[in-house]
Amino acid sequence: MEYVLSTLISLLFGHIKPKSELKRKTHTVTKKMVMETDNEENPRKGGLRTMPFIIVNESFERLSSYGLEPNMIIYLMTFYQMSAATGTSILGIWTALSNGLAILGAIIADSYLGRFKVVAIGSFSTLTGMIILWLTAMIPQLKSSPCSQFQHVCNGATSVQLAVLFSSFGFISLGAGFIRPCSIIFGVDQLAKKENPDNQRLIDSYFNWYYASIGISTILAVTVVIYIQDRYGWQVGFGIPVILMFLSVSMFLIGSPLYIKVKAKESLFIGLLQAVVAAFRKRNTSLPLTDCDDCYHRPHESELLAPSNDFRSLNRACMIQDPQRDLNPDGSASNSWSLCSVEQVESLKALLRVLPMWSTGIMIFLTSRQFSFSVLQAKTMDRHILPQFEIPAASFSVFLVIAMTIWIIFYDLVLVPLLSKYTGRPRGLTPVIRMGIGLIVSCMSMGLSAITESIRRQRAIQEGHEDDPSALVNMSAMWLVPQYIVLGVAQGAHSVGHIEFFYSLLPKSMSSIASAMSTIGTALSCLAASILVSGVDWLSSTGGKTSWLSSNINRGHLDYYFWLLTLLCSVNFLYFLLVCRFYEPGNDGIDRLSNEVEEKECDYRLLPEC
Structure with missing residues (x-):
């Protein structure tokens, strides 16, 4: 259900801003994506013709996934003899895993495999999990028999039956974690073409259609898919998501020859982790008493000369100890896990500042x-x-x-x-x-x-x-x-x-x-x-x-x-x-x-x- 809430919030809040503000905001993302794809794009690839494949892939994934969890507590209690508390705990862990893996999916896409491969892997993983879940409804040996009202003692599920069930949850969680953080940006990749003078309008339109399609999928999932499960049983109710996910995978792969596939680059998540590791490695190093231009590592284009004084122990991460050892001839860090930039440290501090308020929302x-x-x-x-x-x-x-x-x-x-x-x-x-x-x-x-x-x-x-x-x-x-x-x-x-x-x-x-x-x-x-x-x-x-x-x-x-x-x-x-x-x-x-609305970019x- 948390997926449903975040989706609807994205759908509504993402598009209630004035058009002038939205236009300003899309300018920079368009410019950024154009710079990323300049060296890799083919003029015959990308564009609006790729949108149906990407939007259908994400919409059908949501439609099939969102329709599973609300009724799952009934399935677990009926066929796996779980108590209400145990079933609820398992479903909570399942949802937590799906959300937690989204961070992993974003890091892998940004730093290692690229968005296309991550979305493709996630789609196959979700399909695999849904097929396994559907098989538990189809094959009697994969679940225990329901208890009748005359039975005082019911046979619980075996270890093998639970392993099959949990493997389906795992595949679905992995798929959700890989698809959802990457799909929308993968669509932006297709529209951020250098020769296209109308990038801003196209990306605005893409966001509208993307969120609208997911919103419709969400409503259909919590109404139509659930009604089918109640009306026609689990075999049909779990079979429908399998069919939808198969169509999702097929549509995404059919569009593969048309996609612009941006290569992986360094992720901001990795940059924050590097700052933590570098600060820990230098935890016994003394900080300089006064700031100086050569004390801290910063790129040539950086406007920050030195880190701030709050969370001062983190400043060690960007402190230069030995220029010949720590820096390359071009001024870059020789080991980014031992020396970070001032920007990386300040980004980590900014994150730490908002953590207390963030924790109140849990x-x-x-x-x-x-x-x-x-x-x-x-x-x-x-x-x-x-x-x-x-x-x-x-x-x-x-x-x-x-x-x-x-x-x-x-x-x-x-x-x-x-x-x-x-x-x-x-x-x-x-x-x-x-x-x-x-x-x-x-x-x-x-x-x-x-x-x-x-x-x-x-x-x-x-x-x-x-x-x-x-x-x-x-x-x-x-x-x-x-x-x-x-x-x-x-x-x-x-x-x-x-x-x-x-x-x-x-x-x-x-x-x-x-x-x-x-x-x-x-x-x-x-x-x-x-x-x-x-x-x-x-x-x-x-x-x-x-x-x-x-x-x-x-x-x-x-x-x-x-x-x-x-x-x-x-x-x-x-x-x-x-x-x-x-x-x-x-x-x-x-x-x-x-104030940022007043900025040019x-x-x-x-x-x-x-």
């Missing part, structure tokens, strides 16, 4: 990891909206997407013009204030979840369903909609503010790092959610008591768990207020963002892809 992503339990709730409630149609339990997350979409559009088109008159800021409220609003509203959503579950559980017990978790409670599943709507508003308010905050405080050269931080935050939140679920399940079941997160949610206490999340959200908000004290008002996020800041 909790709000963690709250969205509770959808597996919400699916179990919806399964026990009346989901009919028409006599002949009921909403699939896993499709209720579409209300979150709708709420987030409406909020972002409403804020941009209605609130920004009103608030900007009073605040004097182009975006109305500062990013920090919007982040704070999102954190508060997320606390409210968890409180609503706790109240709704308490009512549902009480009714289930009153109706005699305490020992029958599959029984339908006389309660409409529409009771779940308010918590989704409130969380959607929270995600919309917080995430866009989060993005603007990073882009305003980090140097323009680190725009890719700003995008990556959202991905890393999602990965860590998924991992934290898995640890939290496992810990709560273990602690609440000590002494032979029924776990709060029991698979029989009528006997468990999901409401207690949601109250715990409400408390954690509140503590996180207090931590957020503490962190805010360390950021000066002039650095609260929007000041540099608005501005990097186009790509939004989170994973």
Whole structure:
């Protein structure tokens, strides 16, 4: 579900800016990409004719992947005899792996293999994982038999069965990590041609079509694909993503002769790592008492003469000890893992400065990891909206997407013009204030979840369903909609503010790092959610008591768990207020963002892809 949220935020936030600003931002990325492809492009390659292959590849990958996770908790509990807590933890690790591998995919593409090869490898990996997952539904020996209501002891999945299942998750995660950070930039490679005078308009149009197609794929995944799984079973429900992914791979490879394939170059991620390693290697070296022009390594075109004084121990990374040993005749570093430039060190410091504020966002992503339990709730409630149609339990997350979409559009088109008159800021409220609003509203959503579950559980017990978790409670599943709507508003308010905050405080050269931080935050939140679920399940079941997160949610206490999340959200908000004290008002996020619009050239800041 985190993929869905980041995609919709990218789709909406990426294109709500004024066209004049967007035009300025695309100028530099066009210029940069033209410089990269000058020596490698063929005039007969690239261009608009490659766009259908790239967009279809990414859209079908999203459509097939996004339709798997929401219902996966039901599949794990039914055919692998997993408890609700175990299944939720595994799904959290799966999502964390997919997001974490996106960083690896970006590094490999930038520094070693190039974007075409990485996207191709990722596409085949995703297809392989989906085929394996589909085979688990097709071949009875690859999963355990479902338990009947008359069985007191069920046979769990064997080690081989679990190995097959987890291998499918691994291949899908690897594929997502390789495709998503590279696909959109690979498309820019095709349009950034030197002889094309209309690069800016083409790239603007490409971004519009790219995000729009992914947005449509996202909605179809959480509605149509999930409905097929509920209506026609797992064999068909998992088979559809296989077909879609096969078409995705085929389309991408068919366009191969037409692509401009930019060679790999050094990655900014590697540059930051080199600064850390170089500083560690020189940890026992004394820093010069006064700065001098020859003390620190800097390229000839650099405007920075010396590093700043904060995080001063990192200055050792760019300190020249022996010019004859440390430098080549042309002035470059002889060993980039022992000597870095001043720019590399300052980029690392900029990243360290925003880490405290970045850490406050992990909790709000963690709250969205509770959808597996919400699916179990919806399964026990009346989901009919028409006599002949009921909403699939896993499709209720579409209300979150709708709420987030409406909020972002409403804020941009209605609130920004009103608030900007009073605040004097182009975006109305500062990013920090919007982040704070999102954190508060997320606390409210968890409180609503706790109240709704308490009512549902009480009714289930009153109706005699305490020992029958599959029984339908006389309660409409529409009771779940308010918590989704409130969380959607929270995600919309917080995430866009989060993005603007990073882009305003980090140097323009680190725009890719700003995008990556959202991905890393999602990965860590998924991992934290898995640890939290496992810990709560273990602690609440000590002494032979029924776990709060029991698979029989009528006997468990999901409401207690949601109250715990409400408390954690509140503590996180207090931590957020503490962190805010360390950021000066002039650095609260929007000041540099608005100032950069005035510059002649501005990097186009790509939004989170994973």
